[in-house]
Amino acid sequence: MSEAGFLEEKLPVEERFREFLESYEVNGRVKYKDEIRNAVAERRASVVVDFTDVIEFDQELAxxxxxxxxxxxxxxxxxxxxIASAFANKKYPMRVRFTNLPEKVRLRDLRERYVGKLVAFDGIVTKATNVKGKPKKLYFRCEACGTVFPVEQRGKYYQAPTVCPNPECPKKTGPFTLLENHPKNEYVDWQLLVVQEKPEELPPGQMPRSIEVIVEGKDLVDVARPGDRVTVIGVLEAVPNRVPKRGSMVVFxxxxxxNNIEVSQKVLEDVHLSPEDVERIKxxxxxxxxxxxxxxxxxPAIYGHWDxxxxxxxxxxxxxxxxxxDGTRIRGDIHVLIIGDPGTAKSQLLQYAARIAPRSVYTTGKGSTAAxxxxxxVRDNITGEYYLEAGALVLADGGVAVIDEIDKMREEDRSAIHEAMEQQTVSIAKAxxxxxxxxxxxxxxxxxxxxxxxxxxRSVAENINLPPSILSRFDLIFVLRDVPDPKRDRRLVRYILNVHKEADKIVPEIPADLLKKYIAYARKSVKPKLSEAxxxxxxxxxxDLRKTAAENPEMGVPITARQLEALVRMSEAHAKMALRSVVEEADAIEAVRMMLAFLSTAGVDVETGRIDIDTIYVGVSKSNRQKRLILKDIIKEKFKEKGTCVHLKEVVRxxxxxxxxxxxxxxILTQMVNQGEIYEPKTACYSPL
Structure with a gap:
């Protein structure tokens, strides 16, 4: 038979698809007939069809x-x-949603060759409008004869009637009035999303691309929120960016x-793990x-800095x-702050961490605002409506947010991360x-x-331009100092020169791509439980650490419940690194060592040399706080006696x-003036507030 004859005899698409739905079997059951029956029973508006099943059944149909x-x-x-209506014994509208298209296109590669084709791509939702009603059928009234009749709304644009269907109408061309509240008007839920390409797919030096995604149907709207990572399956369309006019240039x-939007339910589904990868990881x-x-x-190119x-x-x-x-959520994420002298490789450490994290967003304090x-x-230019646009911490949901030069952020912008660091949510109440x-x-x-x-x-709080309210939310704070030391300097120089001479030999013990998969697997599959030991x-x-403070009244509080939770998190992380399901003694011992390393550098009262967590929590150690109280009392007493400000010499004496x-x-007096504890009406003369 000729090819033309074969094409003529081929069944229509709808008949072949019906045959697929009614006969495709998995383990002896008709898979999609059962799926449709269940969807009707559960009052769902769609059935999800695995596209690989369609390919297996009829490749030409696919x-x-x-x-x-x-x-x-x-x-x-x-x-x-x-088929659904037959199960429901009445008309039951249902839609097909496809999943598992064999090939995914990168968002930035969605161009003219894919227009009018069914394609799939991954991205991050950055904006989502409110859900609106798009009309499917609207009723109109002819003002000439009073006839009420429906008009189907097809395509993107509003369809108004041009002729009255009543043969006895005295004036066939109307006018016609839209009956906005007619009970038989039909609408479909409609929403506009903006999806941006994922940071890890971004080519070096390129701005992220985004595309508008039109979502229709009650089963699809509000499925994805700003910050969600999604796989979008749908039809690419070219739409003119303005109403075309004769003779004018139009860009589409x-x-x-x-057709379908799949939200990445597990936070690390972005990293594909094959069975071979899992075997290698184990x-x-x-x-x-x-x-x-x-x-x-x-x-590996950076020398030292083990802790x-x-x-x-x-x-x-x-x-x-x-x-x-009771609904309370205890965070599992560990926040780390590095304070360091210039040239101590802080930024390189952060950038490498962002590169091997399965999900990360990198930003700098100078270039970041609260929003x-x-x-x-954000206000939509066309509709005038407001919608949400996700920021870095929301886009990093389930991964790591890397913020370089956090001290350069403006105070009003920095305060925005308080809630995100502890409650791990971002609350918005605007417009x-x-x-x-x-x-x-x-x-x-x-x-x-x-x-x-x-x-x-000076204390950590005095050394960095960050308020105690943010410092206290970090589980670990480390100080990187550049202190001249001939022996260490020689080792450092030799290491750096070796990196320059033999750059190709500086390779990590675990390749970066494998380490990324290892981290993804650990975060996704390993949930270690704390052992009794x-x-x-x-x-x-x-x-024991708090006991020393209880026995010595002059000591500040060395550790609080916040550090206790940090110890648990670090013990769990150490167990995860070995893919252990139980947190062992060795994990807890290492967590304690890291906590002591943090407290002995960042949590020390510089005057007494003792551990005092208040240097981070309130920015003032206990010894400093006591001295402030003495000075405040002196100023109050002298002010009462004189009735005027107290001169510096009197305070000192x-x-x-x-x-x-x-x-x-x-x-201390300068600190007190700067922090608003006392008032300096004239130079070197102090008054109580």
Whole structure:
């Protein structure tokens, strides 16, 4: 038979699709007939069809659906509606949603060759409008004869009647009035999303591309929110960016008419893991030195910084989030802050961490606003409506938000990350939009010291331009100091020169792509439980450290419940690094070591040398706080006696009697004036507030 004769005899698309739905079997059951029956019973508006099943059943049918979706999809919906209506014993509209298209196109490659084709691509939802009603059928009244009749609304544009259907109408051409509230008007839910390409797919030096996605149907609207990672399956359309006029140049924009939107339910579905990858990962985890290998694989071109690299590993693997029965959520993400002198490789460490994280967003403090970090409410140019646009912390949901130069952020912008770091949500109440978005991400940040270089005689809070309210939310804070040391300097120089001489030989113990998959697998599949032995180590450390403060009234509070939770998270992260299902003693011991490393550098009262967490929590150590109280009392007493401000010399004279030295008196008075505890009406003369 000739090819032409074969094509003539081929069944129509709808008949072949009906045959597929009614006969495709899996394990002895007719898969899609059962799916439609269940959908009717559960009152669902659509049935999801795996496209690989269509290819297996009839490859030519699959090709026709991909090549001519505008013609075929409506016919397929009619077939499903007929089958569903037979089950429901009444008309039951139902739509077909496809999943698992064999090939995904990169968002930036959606061009003219794909116009009118069924395609799939991945991206991140950055904007979502309110749900609106798009008319399918509208009723009109002819004002000449009073006849009420429907007009089907097809396509994108409003269809108004031109002729009255009543043969006895005295004036066939109207006018016609739209009956907006007619009970038989039919609408379909409609929403516009803007989907942006994923950061990890972005070519170097390129701006992220985005595309508008039109979503129709009650089963698809509001499925995806700003910040969600999605797979969009739909038809690419070219739409003129303005109404075409004769003789004028018209440029067409690409838009996607969604057939299906799949939200990445698991936060790390972005990284594809084949069975071979999983086998390789499990084999790697059996290495007794796996922790060392992972830490050495983080920024191998950077010399040293073992504790900081381990802290980054903790942030990448994370602890285990917990949902309590009362609805309380305990975060599992570990926040890390690095404060360092210039030229200590802070930015390189952060950039490498962002590269090997399965999901990450990198930003800098100088180039970030509050809205850019959390979420913005934006006005649509066409409709004038407001909608949400997700920021960096929302886009990093389920991964790591890397913020370099966090100290350069403006105060009003920095305050926006308070909620995101502790509650791991972003609350918005602007322009009539009240929403709460997820920001379940670890924050890995770096900043420079306030005075150019770190001053060890001053506390962390004094050294960095960050308020205690943000400092206290970091689980680990490390200080990178550039201190001259001939032996260390020689080792550093040799290492750096070796990197330049033999760059191709500086390779991580675990390749970056494998480490990314290893982290993804650990975060997705490993949820270690705290053992009794590990819990006892953490408990003893916490109680013993606080016991020393209880026995010595002059000591500040060395550790609080916030550090206790951080110890649990770090123990879980250490167990995850070896893919262990139980947190062992060794994990708790390493978490305690890291906590002591943090407290002994960042959480120390520089005057007494003792651990005092208040230096981070309130920016003032206990010894400093007591001296402030003495100075405040002196100023109050002298002010009462004189009725005017108290001169510096008088304050110094009285304070020296109470055990304070002159240099620290002036320094503390300056701090008190700056923080609004006392008032300086004229130079070197103080009044109480």
């Amino acid at each position: 090709e026709e659906i991909v090549e001519n979706p505008l013609e075929t999809l409506d016919k397929l919906d009619q077939v499903v509606t007929e 924009d690409f838009k996607m008419i969604a 084999e790697l985890s059996k290495d007794p030195w796996i922790h060392k290998s992972i830490i050495l694989s983080i920024a 900081i690299k381990e802290a980054i590993a903790f942030a990448l693997f994370g602890g285990v989030p917990k949902e309590l029965e 850019g970090l959390t979420a913005a409410v 009539g939009i009240v929403a709460k978005l997820n920001a379940r991400c670890a924050v890995l940040a770096a900043g420079n010291p306030r005075y150019g270089r770190y001053v060890p005689e 590990a819990a006892r180590i953490i408990e003893n450390f916490f109680v 009285e304070a020296r009697k109470r055990g304070l030295n002159e240099e620290e008196i002036e320094q």
